Amino acid sequence: MKLIIGNKNYSSWSLRGWLACKQSGLHFEELTVPIYGDDWDQRKIEGELAPSHGKVPILWDGEAVVWDSLAIVDYLADKVGRDRFWPKPDDARAMARSMVAEMHSSYLPLRRSLPMNVRARVEGAQVDDEVRGDIVRILTLWAEARARFGGGGPFLFGTFSAADVFYAPVVSRFLTYGVGVPGFAQAYMQAVWEHEWMQQWVSAAESEDWVIEQFEVPAT
Known part of the structure; x- marks a missing residue:
């Protein structure tokens, strides 16, 4: 398998795809393509990025290609078994799937105003009511998951799961912008x-030379 990702410092969706591959336990090759680089527009329509029209992450498994982070989780779960990604009890699994789907489709104000920037630490970041609403909603979900299903470990559903894969970039954002x-x-x-996996990603992000100015200052 080969996973194509964007810059580790900025690409939240790439982090999700990469963590999903790590969680699968399967061997995969990793290829970083700097987003918005000099050849970005050309690479979007040619070669291995073409099926996704430039969206990352994109997973190649032989002739099979998957270019959405949630689809990557589902594809890998089909290969290794869903229990590696999802809680076993029906009620816990139902909540985990719903939380992942909500993360996948929601929180646009948070994404726009607080872009992922692993290396940065921003003091006094201001958020509007929409972003604050997203933060409250996320914290409410985290609290419920931990209270109901987190007894077996420190993660949302006890052990590391797809829910943690999808909310890991939120953790990074909260740390970057000092969200209380x-x-x-x-x-x-x-x-x-x-x-361990997150620390591997953070170390690689900190060693990258690429800087994307539009992601260096939070939106106001």
């Missing part, structure tokens, strides 16, 4: 940030 969170969320964020 209650104690249970601080403990959860610490568990995600200190996870």
